[in-house]
Each structure stands twice: as C-alpha cells, then as structure tokens.
Amino acid sequence: MGLIVESWVRNGWTLWASRIALFAIQLFVIAFLLHRTHTISTPLGLALFSVAGALAIAGGLLALIGFVQIWNNGGRGGLRGAFAVFVMLVAIAIPGSSAPTAARLPLLNDVSTDLVAPPGFVITPEAPRPSGFLASERSGPSADLQQKAYPDLTPLRVTRSPAAAFDAARAIAEKQGFEIVRESPPDATARVGTIQAFDETTVMGFRDDVVIRVRPEGRATRIDLRSASRYGQHDLGRNAARVRRLSRLLRARLDFDIPTEDDDTATAKEKKPAKSSSDVKRRKNARPSSRARKRKRRRSRPRRQRAPAQTSRRQE
Numbered sequence: 114m115g116l117i118v119e120s121w122v123r124n125g126w127t128l129w130a131s132r133i134a135l136f137a138i139q140l141f142v143i144a145f146l147l148h149r150t151h152t153i154s155t156p157l158g159l160a161l162f163s164v165a166g167a168l169a170i171a172g173g174l175l176a177l178i179g180f181v182q183i184w185n186n187g188g189r190g191g192l193r194g195a196f197a198v199f200v201m202l203v204a205i206a207i208p209g210s211s212a213p214t215a216a217r218l219p220l221l222n223d224v225s226t227d228l229v230a231p232p233g234f235v236i237t238p239e240a241p242r243p244s245g246f247l248a249s250e251r252s253g254p255s256a257d258l259q260q261k262a263y264p265d266l267t268p269l270r271v272t273r274s275p276a277a278a279f280d281a282a283r284a285i286a287e288k289q290g291f292e293i294v295r296e297s298p299p300d301a302t303a304r305v306g307t308i309q310a311f312d313e314t315t316v317m318g319f320r321d322d323v324v325i326r327v328r329p330e331g332r333a334t335r336i337d338l339r340s341a342s343r344y345g346q347h348d349l350g351r352n353a354a355r356v357r358r359l360s361r362l363l364r365a366r367l368d369f370d371i372p373t374e375d376d377d378t379a380t381a382k383e384k385k386p387a388k389s390s391s392d393v394k395r396r397k398n399a400r401p402s403s404r405a406r407k408r409k410r411r412r413s414r415p416r417r418q419r420a421p422a423q424t425s426r427r428q429e
Contacts, residue, residue, distance in 0.1 A: 126175050126176065126179030126182055127175075127179035127180070127183070127193040127194035127197070128179075128193060129175055130173070130174075130176035130193065131193035133168055134173070134197040137169040137204070138169075140161060140164065141166075144162055144165065145158075145162075145317075148161075148317070148318060155343065156344070159344070165204070166207075169203070172201060173197050174201070176193070176194035176201075177198065179193075180194050214350065215349060218262060218349065218350050219258040221258055221347070221352070221353075222341060222345055223340075223341035223342070223352065224352045225266070225339035225340075225356075226266050226338050226360075227339075228256040228259065231339050232307065232326040232338075232339045234324055265357070266353060266356055266360075268336065268337050269336040269337075269338075270330065270333045270334070271334050271364070272333055272334075273334050275306060276298065276299060277334075277367070278327045278363075279306040279308070282308055282325045282363060285359065285362045286308060286310055286323075286359075289362075290312070291312050291323060292310055294310060295308075299328070304328060305326065305328040306327040307324060307327075308325040309322070309324045319342070319343075322341050322342075323339070323340050324339045326338075326339075336363060339356075340353075340356050
C-alpha cells in the first residue's frame with residue numbers, strides 16, 4: 114500500500130496538471146462559442162475567460178512540481194506535464210501579446226473627431242443598455258490624451274449636401290458590417306443627421322458603439338465620427354483605427370463619386386452661357402484651317418469624265 118501511495122504522489126502532479134489544463138481548454142472553448150453567438154453577456158464571458166486562464170496557469174505550475182518529482186525520484190508523466198506547461202504558456206501569451214501595444218498607446222476606450230461636442234449615444238429599444246459599462250454613460254473622450262496619441266482624428270468636410278453625405282455614410286456603415294440601431298436623416302426641420310450602430314471584433318465578438326453625425330457647416334458638410342468600447346479601459350487603438358478607416362472610405366466615396374441629382378452641388382452648378390451674336394459672327398468670319406481649305410478645293414474641282422472604252426474590233 115505504501116508503494117502504491119508513493120507512486121501516486123510521485124506521478125500525481127503531472128496527472129492532475131494535464132487534467133486541469135484540459136478542463137481549462139474546454140472551458141475556454143465553451144465560453145468562446147457562447148459569447149461569439151451572444152448566448153452569454155460580455156461580462157460573463159470575460160469572467161469565464163479569466164477562470165480558464167487561471168486554471169491553465171495552475172496546471173502549468175503543478176506540472177513544474179511534477180517535473181521536479183520525476184527528476185528526483187523517476188517515474189512517468191513527462192508528456193502530461195509538457196502538455197500542461199504548453200497550455201500555460203499559451204494562456205500567458207494571448208494577453209501578453211497585447212502588452213507592447215497597451216504600453217505604447219494611452220489608456221483610452223473612446224475617441225471622437227469632435228472633442229468639444231462629441232456625437233452622443235442614445236439608448237433605444239433597438240440598442241438596449243447592456244449589463245455593464247456603456248459608452249453613452251461617459252462624458253466624452255479625453256481630449257488631452259487623444260490629441261497627443263491621435264492628432265490625425267479630425268472632422269471630415271466635403272462639398273456635398275448633408276443628404277448625400279448621410280446616404281454615403283449609411284452605405285459605408287452597412288458595407289462594413291455595422292449593425293445600425295438608430296438613424297435620423299437630415300431634413301428641413303432637423304438639419305443634423307445621425308447614424309448609431311455597433312461593430313463587432315472579428316475573433317472574440319466584442320461590441321463597440323459607433324455614431325456618425327452629419328451637419329451643414331457654411332457651404333460644406335461636416336461629418337463627425339465617434340467610436341467607443343463598451344467594456345474595458347483600454348481599446349488597444351481599435352477605435353482610432355475604425356475612425357480612420359471610416360474617414361478614408363467617406364473621403365474616397367464623396368470626393369470621387371459622381372454627384373447625384375438630389376445633391377445640392379449638382380443643382381448649384383452654373384449653366385453654360387448662351388452664345389452671343391458677336392461670338393457667332395466672329396466664328397463665321399474666322400479663317401478656316403488648312404485642312405478645311407484643302408477639303409473645300411477638292412470638292413470644288415470638276416470631276417473628269419471617263420473616256421469611252423474602245424472596242425477591239427473595227428467597225429466595218
């Protein structure tokens with residue numbers, strides 16, 4: 114009995130380490146699938162991810178203890194211990210890969226092209242308040258941190274009507290895969306148009322709130338963008354990258370597209386002035402070009418008549 118217990122103690126560290134590591138993998142996969150399909154909320158998903166990471170680290174530490182036992186006393190279990198250590202390293206590497214980006218960028222989770230009066234988020238039945246920290250509860254992005262980190266995030270001004278700019282913004286939002294939850298197009302009464310939507314990250318499915326505001330500014334149209342993460346204090350530059358991408362797409366679409374009929378700029382184009390009598394007279398008296406003179410002389414030449422064909426036979 115003593116030999117059996119001693120053998121179990123000697124090999125049990127790596128055995129339990131592999132079991133805990135396997136359970137951590139299963140928990141992470143289940144939490145990932147449930148969160149990606151929006152079966153569970155983001156706070157619950159983050160909690161399950163944290164538990165899975167903690168279990169993976171615990172399994173790796175148990176495996177290291179088992180390696181010491183195997184080195185001193187011998188026995189089997191090295192493969193199980195190596196598996197647990199590998200899972201621990203992966204669990205550390207996933208969040209650790211973002212550490213350089215988090216150290217380089219400021220602690221921001223909300224950016225906007227208008228730091229004085231940023232576009233606001235509205236809680237509607239289509240966009241219910243999640244159980245957690247919502248972007249609309251913030252007073253706005255930090256102006257000092259954003260200006261130092263992202264000085265290129267500025268409003269977009271285009272020579273298009275607000276209606277045309279609003280339609281372009283909506284088309285781009287739909288093409289980017291945003292889920293539009295609220296929109297208010299500009300009209301004669303409310304000259305400001307807004308589009309509220311949310312975007313999901315590609316892998317984990319975290320949702321970020323986005324709002325686009327279109328309003329006239331003099332003879333031009335001003336477009337302001339805002340992107341904010343619902344959870345977390347650091348977005349790792351994701352919101353700034355989204356605002357840059359939207360600005361680039363809007364500028365390319367509005368600058369190079371042909372203005373539509375409802376565009377104010379198309380209706381405001383000046384018509385070509387009618388030709389005056391002096392212009393017509395001057396054009397008639399203008400000296401024709403050399404090519405025109407040659408063509409005229411060719412037409413005025415009389416056509417030569419062909420000589421009648423002579424027969425080979427003599428008339429009798």
